[in-house]
Amino acid sequence: MGWIEFIQELFTDYTSRTVILGTIVLGVVSGTLGTFAVLRKQSLLGDAISHASLPGIAIVFLLIGYKDPLLFLLGAIASGVIGTLWIRGIQQNTAIKSDTALGIILTVFFGLGIVLLTYIQRLPNANQAGLDSYLFGQAATLMMKDVIIMSVLGGISLLIVLLFWKEHKLLIFDAEYAQTLGFNTRFLDILMTSLIVVAIVLGLQTVGVVLMSAMIIAPAAAARQWTNRLSVMIIIAALFGAVSGIAGTAISTSTKNMATGPVIVLAAVFIVALSFVFAPNRGLLFRYINTLKKRKNHEHTPN
Amino acid sequence: MANLYALEVNDLTVAYRYKPVLWDIDMKIPQGILMGIVGPNGAGKTTLIKAILGLVQPVAGSVRIFGKPYKKARSKVAYVPQKGSVDWDFPTNVLDVVLMGTYGKLGWIKRPGKEEKKQALEALEKVGMLEFRHRQISELSGGQQQRVFLARALLENAEIYFMDEPFQGVDAITEKAIIKLLKELGSQGKTVIAVHHDLQSVPEYFDWVTFLNVKKVAAGPVKDIFNDDNLTKTYGINFQLSETPS
Amino acid sequence: MSIPQIEIQFIAIIVAVACAIPGAFLVLRRMAMISDAISHAILPGIVIGFFITQDVSSPFLVLMAAATGVLTVVLVEIINRTRLVKEDAAIGLVFPALFSIGVILITRFAGDVHIDTHAVLVGELAFAPFNQLIINGNPMGPKSLWVMGGILVLSLVLLGVFYKELKISTFDPQLAASLGFTPVVIHYGLMTMTSITAVGAFDAVGAILVVALMIVPPAAAYLMTQSLNRMLVLSSVIGIAAAIAGYWIAHFLNVSIGGSMAAILGFIFLLIYFFAPKRGVISVLMRRKQQKLEFSMLTFLLHLRNHSIENSNPEEREVSHLTDHFQWTSKRAKEVLEFAENNNMIRIDDGMVELTDKGYSFTDEAMQYILTDKKNELESMKGRFLLFRAE
Structure with a gap:
């Protein structure tokens, strides 16, 4: 199936429409909450959370024996949260530095997840098909039921972002000041971290645990280059997220045997690269031209 | 209210990992004065302000602002943090940062409206930053950043202002603007308490001074206590004002 | 125990020790996540190297893939210098991109590359004994044992020669610079060694779990001791214990060896995290x-x-x-x-x-x-x- 047929099919074929809808939701939610994560300098926490969610999915499957998108999401959230709490515990109670704490949780939880996954593979349970797609993502496995769950959870997350807009902005910019104004910053911090966990977990089926962190970072990092307003940055990030989601899904579903995650990530990183170079004001090209101009001016002004 | 102290600190002790940072601090600050807190590095100046504002949990002691604990007097307090404490590359502009000063009064969820914006513009005018209101904050100089923080604090319409190193790394224009603002606040009967590091300018800027080095060495009107003796006690070296390096 | 079983455990032990040595310095230098980036980013290097050499254990492939690892570090540093994004975001952008390229190459050319995406994540230690080094028609043991052994020896030699420099530049970079050791040289030396080790271990434990072997044992050892010497020894011991226990658990449950090694490491870390004298929770x-x-x-x-x-x-x-x-x-x-x-x-x-x-x-x-x-x-x-x- 080529590109053009794919786009034609998009509007006619039920399955493709489901998949595209799902990736749009994923892109918008991860772009929006990724903006918070990137601005809070928690980019790599996303990487740890996404890897840490794998055992949760596997354990839920071992318990129930079939595939249930909602329970998988809850399992992933639970194990992502446990990972996050352990990271905080290591940071607060030991002399181990935070990046090491991230690395420990990331690899250990992922290792455990792989053990469980390979164990499940040996089970004579036919229902296990599909768990592997959580590693690198497989958009084609998205069902309407998945998309509805993603939309509801994502919609609630976005609503919370809107509702606590000014509080979130204040927390990221100046948490101590927020506290002196009387805001409960501990609550806000937990709220924001939970939203980021939800955003990551929503993308696991499509992008996979290994690469989901890039979908948190890339759209936001690209959007930052085009604007100096938080609201605009979030809108652009959501847009970039959706675009890379659609592009990645289109390419991967039109190619045989292609996991969706890597293609979506490459699309997103490609947008980042374009933004780094061509964004007005901040972009490298703009800066280069500016220094050239300055040098020229300098030559023309007599000392 | 007139005879209440603006700030009362009783036996305040703060420790970091059970090592004392502030020890048994007592002070009673009357209303309407401008007070500088001076002391060597590591004397606990910033910690004192943070402990008063409830940002740092004290081991013992209590703080009262206009006779009430901080949580109940919050609306009377404004805070100007060190400008280096935030990420100035945050995607927002000057007006937006200043508007944050209204968030406390607005409470949860409610957004600033026209009235708040008007006040923000007035505050920016006062610090001479009106023309920069749409400027992205990363494009500000150190002095301009400081003035943005001051404008934000002005918007809190407080009775007592806590400022952490407001004069650090600012240009001459900003320095003048801050002094003018301090005097203006003073003349309105507001109280200002500022961490300060330039000893030479203390008599010029402030009415009162607190010497701090883990323990309070002295506190009182500048003309009474700003002398070589207290400076020596605070800084632990022989001090002669005339030779103070600037 | 059969001979392949002994060979597998032997490889696992060598991998564990070889990872623990650069890992200890990475943990002390707060560069744990850099090793994560390197281990992901070497994938395209391995795949392209495989196209050329058709042998995962070829020294040429190891060097080429290691170069990709060092390139990642350079790329992250370049992006940081533009100040367009914060450092952690730069890491988080570079390695997923390179890793994605690697995965796509593997899936596109699945017929030509004898690596599947699963092996990328967890390695194929169980198959290592089938790829024997043959000299004059005589099998001389698994190739990856030789490659990894070579890497370990190289690592030990470098550690012995540059021990003082590594130590000073880790604990006091300014002093190191003033003594005339250029921290930059030590830094890139360490990055190169990390990359080479990651490539060598790829076959055994895959690209992600190699990070577990690099970070978790030194972090656990760090909670037990304050001396660099003891930390290096203890990391190696923890790594070896996890390698052997991991192998047998994987054997009995019939699950991935790499995954099981990482999970055991997590368990050991959990114990030490709670019960270490002085520095445990x-x-x-x-x-x-x-x-x-x-x-x-x-x-x-x-x-x-x-x-x-x-x-x-x-x-x-x-x-x-x-x-x-x-x-x-x-x-x-x-x-x-x-x-x-x-x-x-x-x-x-x-x-x-x-x-x-x-x-x-x-x-x-x-x-x-x-x-x-x-x-x-x-x-x-x-x-x-x-x-x-x-x-």
């Missing part, structure tokens, strides 16, 4: 509790002393007032008072508290230390004065 929390009680007593005594000097306010010495003043719960107040009394610091008469002579000299000395900023002396002083330490 339980010991830390107990010590904090002790320090809190002792510190509460100290503040209490000093307050008492201030007010007995003034002596103007007798109610300042009333038990009820004191507990009020510090806003302690009655349980806490009782604890502090008892602790002070047991240590012979105070006398309680009729609800009034008074310092004993010992209490006076204790507070005197404590005050000296606090005001002269010798706060560390407080601890040794407590040892001299306190009959009973808080538990």
Whole structure:
């Protein structure tokens, strides 16, 4: 199936429409909450959370024996949260530095997840098909039921972002000041971290645990280059997220045997690269031209 | 209210990992004065302000602002943090940062409206930053950043202002603007308490001074206590004002 | 045990030790996540190298893939220098991109590359014995054993030669620079060695779990010891234990060896995290509790002393007032008072508290230390004065 047929099919074929809808939701939610994560300098926490969610999915499957998108999401959230709490515990109670704490949780939880996954593979349970797609993502496995769950959870997350807009902005910019104004910053911090966990977990089926962190970072990092307003940055990030989601899904579903995650990530990183170079004001090209101009001016002004 | 102290600190002790940072601090600050807190590095100046504002949990002691604990007097307090404490590359502009000063009064969820914006513009005018209101904050100089923080604090319409190193790394224009603002606040009967590091300018800027080095060495009107003796006690070296390096 | 089983465990042990050595320095230099980036980013290098050499164990492939790893570090540093994004975001952008390219190459050319995406993640240690090094028609043991052994020897030699430089540049980069060791050289040397090790270990444990072997044992060792030598040895021991235990658990459950090694490492880390003497969580929390009680007593005594000097306010010495003043719960107040009394610091008469002579000299000395900023002396002083330490 080529590109053009794919786009034609998009509007006619039920399955493709489901998949595209799902990736749009994923892109918008991860772009929006990724903006918070990137601005809070928690980019790599996303990487740890996404890897840490794998055992949760596997354990839920071992318990129930079939595939249930909602329970998988809850399992992933639970194990992502446990990972996050352990990271905080290591940071607060030991002399181990935070990046090491991230690395420990990331690899250990992922290792455990792989053990469980390979164990499940040996089970004579036919229902296990599909768990592997959580590693690198497989958009084609998205069902309407998945998309509805993603939309509801994502919609609630976005609503919370809107509702606590000014509080979130204040927390990221100046948490101590927020506290002196009387805001409960501990609550806000937990709220924001939970939203980021939800955003990551929503993308696991499509992008996979290994690469989901890039979908948190890339759209936001690209959007930052085009604007100096938080609201605009979030809108652009959501847009970039959706675009890379659609592009990645289109390419991967039109190619045989292609996991969706890597293609979506490459699309997103490609947008980042374009933004780094061509964004007005901040972009490298703009800066280069500016220094050239300055040098020229300098030559023309007599000392 | 007139005879209440603006700030009362009783036996305040703060420790970091059970090592004392502030020890048994007592002070009673009357209303309407401008007070500088001076002391060597590591004397606990910033910690004192943070402990008063409830940002740092004290081991013992209590703080009262206009006779009430901080949580109940919050609306009377404004805070100007060190400008280096935030990420100035945050995607927002000057007006937006200043508007944050209204968030406390607005409470949860409610957004600033026209009235708040008007006040923000007035505050920016006062610090001479009106023309920069749409400027992205990363494009500000150190002095301009400081003035943005001051404008934000002005918007809190407080009775007592806590400022952490407001004069650090600012240009001459900003320095003048801050002094003018301090005097203006003073003349309105507001109280200002500022961490300060330039000893030479203390008599010029402030009415009162607190010497701090883990323990309070002295506190009182500048003309009474700003002398070589207290400076020596605070800084632990022989001090002669005339030779103070600037 | 069959010969392949012995060979597999032998490889796992060598991989564990080879990873622990650069890993210890990465952990100490706060570069743990850089190793994560490197281990992901070497994938396209491995795949392209495989196209050329058709052999995962080829030294050429190892070097080429290692170059990709170093390139990643350079790329992250370049992006950081543009200041367009924060450092952690730069890492988080570069390695997923390179890793994605690797995965796509593998899936696109699945027929030509004998690596599947699963192996990328967890390695294929179980198959290592089938790829024997053959010299003059004689099998000489698994190829990856030779490759990894070579990498370990190289690592040990470099560690031996540059031990002093590595140590100083890790603990005090400024001193290192002033002594004439260029930290940049050491930095890239370490990055190169990390990359080479990651590539060598790829076959055994895959791209992600190699990070577990690099980071978790040194982090656990870090909680057990404060000496670099011991940390290196202990990391290796922990790595070896996890390698052997991991292998057998994987064997009995019939699951991935790499995954099981990482999970065992997690378990070992969990134990050490809680139970390490001095730096484990339980010991830390107990010590904090002790320090809190002792510190509460100290503040209490000093307050008492201030007010007995003034002596103007007798109610300042009333038990009820004191507990009020510090806003302690009655349980806490009782604890502090008892602790002070047991240590012979105070006398309680009729609800009034008074310092004993010992209490006076204790507070005197404590005050000296606090005001002269010798706060560390407080601890040794407590040892001299306190009959009973808080538990």
